[in-house]
Amino acid sequence: MHILITGAAGFLGQRLIKALIARGELNGRTLTRMTLVDQVAPSVDHTTPPELAITTASRDLSAPDAWDTLLDERPDVIYHLAAVVSSAAEADLDLGMRVNFDTTRFLLEGCRARGLNQTRLIMASSVAVYGGQLPNVLDDMTALMPQSSYGTQKAMCELLINDYSRRGLVDGRVLRLPTIVIRPGRPNAAASSFASSILREPLNDEEAICPVPTDLELFVMSPARVVECLVHGAEVDAAELGACRALMLPGITVTVADMLDALQRKGGEEALSRVHHEPDEGVTAIVASWPGRFHTAKALRLGFRADDDFDAVVDAFISEQAG
Amino acid sequence: MHILITGAAGFLGQRLIKALIARGELNGRTLTRMTLVDQVAPSVDHTTPPELAITTASRDLSAPDAWDTLLDERPDVIYHLAAVVSSAAEADLDLGMRVNFDTTRFLLEGCRARGLNQTRLIMASSVAVYGGQLPNVLDDMTALMPQSSYGTQKAMCELLINDYSRRGLVDGRVLRLPTIVIRPGRPNAAASSFASSILREPLNDEEAICPVPTDLELFVMSPARVVECLVHGAEVDAAELGACRALMLPGITVTVADMLDALQRKGGEEALSRVHHEPDEGVTAIVASWPGRFHTAKALRLGFRADDDFDAVVDAFISEQAG
Numbered sequence: 001m002h003i004l005i006t007g008a009a010g011f012l013g014q015r016l017i018k019a020l021i022a023r024g025e026l027n028g029r030t031l032t033r034m035t036l037v038d039q040v041a042p043s044v045d046h047t048t049p050p051e052l053a054i055t056t057a058s059r060d061l062s063a064p065d066a067w068d069t070l071l072d073e074r075p076d077v078i079y080h081l082a083a084v085v086s087s088a089a090e091a092d093l094d095l096g097m098r099v100n101f102d103t104t105r106f107l108l109e110g111c112r113a114r115g116l117n118q119t120r121l122i123m124a125s126s127v128a129v130y131g132g133q134l135p136n137v138l139d140d141m142t143a144l145m146p147q148s149s150y151g152t153q154k155a156m157c158e159l160l161i162n163d164y165s166r167r168g169l170v171d172g173r174v175l176r177l178p179t180i181v182i183r184p185g186r187p188n189a190a191a192s193s194f195a196s197s198i199l200r201e202p203l204n205d206e207e208a209i210c211p212v213p214t215d216l217e218l219f220v221m222s223p224a225r226v227v228e229c230l231v232h233g234a235e236v237d238a239a240e241l242g243a244c245r246a247l248m249l250p251g252i253t254v255t256v257a258d259m260l261d262a263l264q265r266k267g268g269e270e271a272l273s274r275v276h277h278e279p280d281e282g283v284t285a286i287v288a289s290w291p292g293r294f295h296t297a298k299a300l301r302l303g304f305r306a307d308d309d310f311d312a313v314v315d316a317f318i319s320e321q322a323g
Numbered sequence: 324m325h326i327l328i329t330g331a332a333g334f335l336g337q338r339l340i341k342a343l344i345a346r347g348e349l350n351g352r353t354l355t356r357m358t359l360v361d362q363v364a365p366s367v368d369h370t371t372p373p374e375l376a377i378t379t380a381s382r383d384l385s386a387p388d389a390w391d392t393l394l395d396e397r398p399d400v401i402y403h404l405a406a407v408v409s410s411a412a413e414a415d416l417d418l419g420m421r422v423n424f425d426t427t428r429f430l431l432e433g434c435r436a437r438g439l440n441q442t443r444l445i446m447a448s449s450v451a452v453y454g455g456q457l458p459n460v461l462d463d464m465t466a467l468m469p470q471s472s473y474g475t476q477k478a479m480c481e482l483l484i485n486d487y488s489r490r491g492l493v494d495g496r497v498l499r500l501p502t503i504v505i506r507p508g509r510p511n512a513a514a515s516s517f518a519s520s521i522l523r524e525p526l527n528d529e530e531a532i533c534p535v536p537t538d539l540e541l542f543v544m545s546p547a548r549v550v551e552c553l554v555h556g557a558e559v560d561a562a563e564l565g566a567c568r569a570l571m572l573p574g575i576t577v578t579v580a581d582m583l584d585a586l587q588r589k590g591g592e593e594a595l596s597r598v599h600h601e602p603d604e605g606v607t608a609i610v611a612s613w614p615g616r617f618h619t620a621k622a623l624r625l626g627f628r629a630d631d632d633f634d635a636v637v638d639a640f641i642s643e644q645a646g
Contacts, residue, residue, distance in 0.1 A: 093490065131566055132464070132565070132566035132567050133463075133464065133566065134464070135464065140456075140466070141455070141456065141457075141458065141465060141466045142464060142466055143463070143464045143465055143466050143467065143567075144466065144467065144482075145464075145485075145566055145567050146482065146485075146486070147489065147566060149486050149490070152482050152483065152485065152486040155482050156479045156482050156483065159479050159482075160475065160479070162468075162469075162475065163469070163472050163475040166470065167472070242455070243454055243455035243456065243468055243470060244466075244468050
């Protein structure tokens with residue numbers, strides 16, 4: 001089993017690599033080879049079993065021939081996580097189109113040219129594909145109406161992966177990720193940054209700012225569950241996927257108040273007191289435009305698992321920090 | 324007012340040209356120039372007013388520089404009707420991607436490069452963008468889940484036009500066309516061919532074959548109404564379009580039995596007797612997969628008009644034949 005991972009130096013890529021190595025197999029076949037690609041060659045600081053050969057490469061995958069040598073090795077599974085983020089795609093349309101869309105098209109064409117029709121291709125997509133006059137609860141038949149170039153590019157990739165899969169040219173699966181909470185690291189410029197920060201910083205005895213009303217709803221998933229879903233995405237039977245290869249992963253709906261209640265339960269009154277409410281209309285407008293409620297019937301039927309509840313999300317973070 | 328029309332030699336293009344010339348103006352401005360493009364230079368056999376200059380051109384618009392001289396003339400309105408049809412796009416993925424998708428992308432990039440952000444771009448799309456487990460009645464928030472490469476390419480164009488419009492790079496509008504009935508001409512290989520044939524041939528004293536059950540529902544619009552909608556599409560105020568530039572045109576839902584009843588009323592028992600029922604499972608499967616019922620709330624709110632009823636559709640055909 002040879003697995004190719006793009007965006008392998010990123011937060012999710014690194015966790016996925018660790019989980020796959022720990023697992024040692026995928027689809028019942030022993031992992032013998034992993035090829036890890038990113039703009040800078042990813043580091044691998046995990047203990048690897050002797051039967052597993054790991055290759056790392058730095059590559060700009062948006063060059064038309066960048067995939068050639070990678071696909072010549074005929075990987076069995078491809079995790080395509082590489083992308084430019086929402087703000088960068090909005091700031092630079094050409095960059096977003098090239099990295100988020102053309103790169104995926106080159107990948108699909110590369111698979112097609114080499115007859116890699118059994119290769120399972122898993123791409124990460126996003127709630128950014130949704131927008132417009134959304135219903136209160138979204139489901140598998142809700143229209144994609146992206147209100148950002150990032151969401152547009154991801155939605156176009158979804159359509160293309162669907163069509164190439166329908167034609168039997170590749171075996172694609174697209175997983176739309178909920179807001180990932182609790183991310184490690186520091187607060188950043190992303191509008192969603194607060195969603196991790198209001199938990200992570202207080203649990204680390206630091207101050208945090210909450211820029212949104214506490215009744216705001218978010219659709220969230222822990223990093224551990226996202227990685228579990230990525231692994232599962234490669235194991236789902238193609239026949240079960242039906243007419244659409246894309247699906248929303250089963251996040252859980254929580255209000256910011258729910259999140260702060262969990263913080264209080266896990267970190268006490270002192271942790272809660274470290275969260276300072278400083279309303280920011282700009283951030284609130286962006287985050288409030290993201291859908292907070294989904295019926296993810298298809299994902300659940302296919303065996304993708306949600307977090308048990310928000311306390312479990314916080315517990316997982318605390319035990320990771322400790323461990 | 325300078326109007327550029329691609330696919331100008333086609334059935335809809337020719338009717339649109341005629342309607343625009345008869346009208347003499349668009350958006351309150353006198354038509355002074357029309358540029359008509361197709362693979363073979365379109366013919367113009369209409370009487371044209373002296374103030375209107377018509378240029379025709381044969382062009383393969385899928386070449387990256389094919390748009391340059393056309394867009395250098397800074398058209399005020401662009402009707403992009405050129406496309407390869409469903410069966411051709413399914414038979415040749417590269418052809419479909421190049422003509423149906425890349426061409427639209429080149430057009431959008433050409434507008435962007437020239438700052439044509441006031442140019443109104445109207446693209447024809449199709450019910451082929453729909454598919455999967457559809458609800459009984461579709462609406463403006465139903466997911467696009469194309470089950471053909473043609474539908475995929477159109478859906479990708481819709482997303483791109485939406486994003487370029489949102490960014491203020493062009494003023495795009497996408498009209499999804501119902502099944503057009505009654506088309507002129509002869510029966511052809513299209514699965515929808517029968518829908519026109521079972522009326523057109525009997526009204527012309529010829530035999531016709533009905534390959535589908537009479538309870539099958541179709542969502543249809545007359546050629547005259549489609550052209551009216553194309554014209555209206557250039558006159559709708561951009562602000563009214565909201566978060567999505569694409570919309571389904573307001574067809575009417577009819578069963579094949581409804582269509583045959585109208586045939587009997589307009590052409591008598593003799594006309595009806597010319598329709599021979601020869602069930603074809605292949606055709607039935609394709610046509611039955613097309614959605615038959617829509618709430619086209621947005622289109623109706625924006626002033627796009629449906630045919631009054633199916634008798635009006637037949638009447639329009641009869642009077643056109645006579646005239």
